[in-house]
Amino acid sequence: xxxxxxxxxxxxxxxxxxxxxxxxxxxxxxxxxxxxxxxxxxxxxxxxxxxxxxxxxxxxxxxxxxxxxxxxxxxxxxxxxxxxxxxxxxxxxxxxxxxxxxxxxxxxxxxxxxxxxxxxxxxxxxxxxxxxxxxxxxxxxxxxxxxxxxxxxxxxxxxxxxxxxxxxxxxxxxxxxxxxxxxxxxxxxxxxxxxxxxxxxxxxxxxxxxxxxxxxxxxxxxxxxxxxxxxxxxxxxxxxxxxxxxxxxxxxxxxxxxxxxxxxxxxxxxxxxxxxxxxxxxxxxxxxxxxxxxxxxxxxxxxxxxxxxxxxxxxxxxxxxxxxxxxxxxxxxxxxxxxxxxxxxxxxxxxxxxxxxxxxxxxxxxxxxxxxxxxxxxxxxxxxxxxxxxxxxxxxxxxxxxxxxxxxxxxxxxxxxxxxxxxxxxxxxxxxxxxxxxxxxxxxxxxxxxxxxxxxxxxxxxxxxxxxxxxxxxxxxxxxxxxxxxxxxxxxxxxxxxxxxxxxxxxxxxxxxxxxxxxxxxxxxxxxxxxxxxxxxxxxxxxxxxxxxxxxxxxxxxxxxxxxxxxxxxxxxxxxxxxxxxxxxxxxxxxxxxxxxxxxxxx
Amino acid sequence: xxxxxxxxxxxxxxxxxxxxxxxxxxxxxxxxxxxxxxxxxxxxxxxxxxxxxxxxxxxxxxxxxxxxxxxxxxxxxxxxxxxxxxxxxxxxxxxxxxxxxxxxxxxxxxxxxxxxxxxxxxxxxxxxxxxxxxxxxxxxxxxxxxxxxxxxxxxxxxxxxxxxxx
Numbered sequence: 001x002x003x004x005x006x007x008x009x010x011x012x013x014x015x016x017x018x019x020x021x022x023x024x025x026x027x028x029x030x031x032x033x034x035x036x037x038x039x040x041x042x043x044x045x046x047x048x049x050x051x052x053x054x055x056x057x058x059x060x061x062x063x064x065x066x067x068x069x070x071x072x073x074x075x076x077x078x079x080x081x082x083x084x085x086x087x088x089x090x091x092x093x094x095x096x097x098x099x100x101x102x103x104x105x106x107x108x109x110x111x112x113x114x115x116x117x118x119x120x121x122x123x124x125x126x127x128x129x130x131x132x133x134x135x136x137x138x139x140x141x142x143x144x145x146x147x148x149x150x151x152x153x154x155x156x157x158x159x160x161x162x163x164x165x166x167x168x169x170x171x172x173x174x175x176x177x178x179x180x181x182x183x184x185x186x187x188x189x190x191x192x193x194x195x196x197x198x199x200x201x202x203x204x205x206x207x208x209x210x211x212x213x214x215x216x217x218x219x220x221x222x223x224x225x226x227x228x229x230x231x232x233x234x235x236x237x238x239x240x241x242x243x244x245x246x247x248x249x250x251x252x253x254x255x256x257x258x259x260x261x262x263x264x265x266x267x268x269x270x271x272x273x274x275x276x277x278x279x280x281x282x283x284x285x286x287x288x289x290x291x292x293x294x295x296x297x298x299x300x301x302x303x304x305x306x307x308x309x310x311x312x313x314x315x316x317x318x319x320x321x322x323x324x325x326x327x328x329x330x331x332x333x334x335x336x337x338x339x340x341x342x343x344x345x346x347x348x349x350x351x352x353x354x355x356x357x358x359x360x361x362x363x364x365x366x367x368x369x370x371x372x373x374x375x376x377x378x379x380x381x382x383x384x385x386x387x388x389x390x391x392x393x394x395x396x397x398x399x400x401x402x403x404x405x406x407x408x409x410x411x412x413x414x415x416x417x418x419x420x421x422x423x424x425x426x427x428x429x430x431x432x433x434x435x436x437x438x439x440x441x442x443x444x445x446x447x448x449x450x451x452x453x454x455x456x457x458x459x460x461x462x463x464x465x466x467x468x469x470x471x472x473x474x475x476x477x478x479x480x481x482x483x484x485x486x487x488x489x490x491x492x493x494x495x496x497x498x499x500x501x502x503x504x505x506x507x508x509x510x511x512x513x514x515x516x517x518x519x520x521x522x523x524x525x526x527x528x529x530x531x532x533x534x535x536x537x538x539x540x541x542x543x544x545x546x547x548x549x550x551x552x553x554x555x556x557x558x559x560x561x562x563x564x565x566x567x568x569x570x571x572x573x574x575x576x577x578x579x580x581x582x583x584x585x586x587x588x589x590x591x592x593x594x595x596x597x598x599x600x601x602x603x
Numbered sequence: 604x605x606x607x608x609x610x611x612x613x614x615x616x617x618x619x620x621x622x623x624x625x626x627x628x629x630x631x632x633x634x635x636x637x638x639x640x641x642x643x644x645x646x647x648x649x650x651x652x653x654x655x656x657x658x659x660x661x662x663x664x665x666x667x668x669x670x671x672x673x674x675x676x677x678x679x680x681x682x683x684x685x686x687x688x689x690x691x692x693x694x695x696x697x698x699x700x701x702x703x704x705x706x707x708x709x710x711x712x713x714x715x716x717x718x719x720x721x722x723x724x725x726x727x728x729x730x731x732x733x734x735x736x737x738x739x740x741x742x743x744x745x746x747x748x749x750x751x752x753x754x755x756x757x758x759x760x761x762x763x764x765x766x767x768x769x
Contacts, residue, residue: 037677125726131736132736135668136648136670139646139670143673143738161715163681163736170719172721184679187682192723194713198685252721252722271677
């Protein structure tokens with residue numbers, strides 16, 4: 001028993017010695033392991049002398065992988081490392097028992113680090129056999145890996161997938177590794193038909209063939225993207241894929257199709273936070289005394305598709321860069337600054353993705369100018385109908401108002417002089433109260449009138465009242481600033497609405513209107529033209545109109561308001577019977593281009 | 604470079620598990636090789652050998668390798684949809700989110716076979732012996748790890764429990 005214990009103890013010590021450190025080469029390191037996808041490349045069948053070759057092959061694979069989209073755009077979201085584990089022998093075991101074994105490949109067993117071997121039954125199926133060795137190397141040298149690729153030192157084609165990707169150095173074998181990472185990292189299904197039982201819902205595989213609802217509906221307008229059946233009979237006919245022969249998930253010689261790129265992009269952005277640095281720290285409350293700059297350390301893809309939105313207390317700010325500066329005046333006692341970072345990459349067209357994928361950074365701010373409960377009124381004296389904003393600052397608790405509102409700021413429109421109170425309630429201390437009085441003046445009793453209606457040539461008289469200052473405005477850009485205003489030699493174009501802004505001693509204003517009418521009849525003179533005679537004047541129940549002008553003449557009779565009473569067409573002379581009340585009337589005579597007006601009294 | 608046969612590895616585990624006590628169902632965390640008590644985050648690398656003498660027999664499981672690494676992992680796992688699976692469920696003494704981990708069944712799985720021209724096919728592979736390699740992030744209250752065999756023939760059957768001791 002004692003002997004057995006001794007043996008086991010010795011084995012324990014040996015085990016500790018086995019936890020061996022190997023050289024870890026950094027191929028590409030763009031940032032912290034916690035915030036990158038870490039790809040670890042292992043080599044099998046490389047002897048100590050062949051380690052430079054392994055390092056070269058590992059870098060070639062990294063470059064090959066990063067040449068695929070979307071990895072190219074997001075290459076700085078990845079780290080690549082290679083662990084040097086020299087094998088005792090160079091090459092790979094080849095059992096040579098498979099029917100499809102390469103005739104020119106030497107058969108034999110090799111003593112290699114991970115025991116890689118071509119398949120016994122399917123030759124091209126190259127796998128490692130020493131999983132426990134692989135785990136030990138990773139546990140001791142790079143336990144936080146995310147993806148593992150094993151390169152097998154032979155140029156004969158072969159490889160396999162699974163929890164790790166394994167492939168040889170054949171020119172076409174690198175595609176195996178990228179394809180397998182499509183499964184492991186992006187959770188893509190194969191786009192070749194693998195047979196019954198291999199169909200399941202995946203980002204690039206579905207039973208749904210409805211273009212309106214299919215997973216990749218947003219890509220259907222892209223070349224090479226459609227709804228393709230996996231086959232035309234049996235289970236294969238039920239399953240659909242987005243590309244046909246145009247995707248790495250179907251053919252290793254292809255790029256990833258747009259749908260698989262989208263899924264891969266989303267997976268990258270699921271794991272990697274583009275906001276790597278935040279300054280100042282978001283813990284605690286940032287005092288803006290003297291001003292402060294806030295900045296984000298962003299991990300930018302190439303091209304940079306990160307979009308930044310800043311908001312202060314819910315209001316979007318114009319700045320869209322990775323930093324912003326604030327002054328104390330912009331900040332209240334308890335302001336909140338938020339930066340929202342969203343990758344607007346065209347690699348993804350997922351619906352509603354902005355809401356899901358936006359990274360938010362939030363700072364709590366205070367200003368040294370707002371430590372005391374204060375109430376500010378934007379306007380304390382109003383004219384009826386005006387509005388004012390009352391704003392509190394410095395309350396560490398809840399602000400309520402005498403009107404029942406609960407907000408730090410309210411906008412009011414009182415119709416009479418009104419007192420307002422703001423209350424600051426903080427748990428454990430007496431409620432603070434601040435008052436503000438808003439004085440409201442009535443609007444002036446403004447009036448406006450004119451002495452019309454008017455004939456052309458007469459003088460328009462405008463009159464306003466109720467204020468101390470006046471501002472007239474009317475047709476033909478008319479303006480005046482007196483209570484009474486006149487417009488001589490009126491024209492029809494002077495007709496229209498005249499407005500006057502009447503302002504009283506309190507500065508309150510009201511605008512009122514008066515309508516001016518100007519008739520095309522000329523303002524009458526006393527002399528009669530020799531070429532027309534209207535008689536008798538004064539008249540009683542008829543008038544006689546006589547002219548020396550040949551051709552058709554027209555006489556129009558108006559009352560004093562400018563209303564047309566009658567129109568008579570005649571040649572040389574006419575008699576008109578009148579049945580109108582006594583008073584003063586106007587007539588307008590025209591003959592061709594000649595015209596004149598006159599007055600006539602009716603008794 | 605030190606190399607060991609599988610027999611020696613098993614012997615090592617016999618020593619490390621439960622202070623060299625009998626049985627393979629308890630793992631003393633502090634004695635797991637490469638376990639660094641000075642760091643706060645540990646990742647256990649566990650290799651289980653799964654065997655079945657005949658197809659349809661209940662799988663026999665033994666832990667053949669346990670080693671610890673320091674750090675945290677994102678645990679990017681390849682999804683498994685093949686009907687034969689191994690389901691691993693970490694259980695915790697205190698309330699915690701118990702998340703199932705699904706692995707390829709080492710005795711029944713599918714392998715992709717590719718051609719230099721780029722075409723790929725899938726072949727079903729059956730074995731009488733295979734390895735499940737898994738990583739497990741150490742978490743407070745980690746009590747045990749249960750392994751289930753999932754097959755179309757027998758459904759979900761518990762095949763192994765690995766208990767953890769501090």
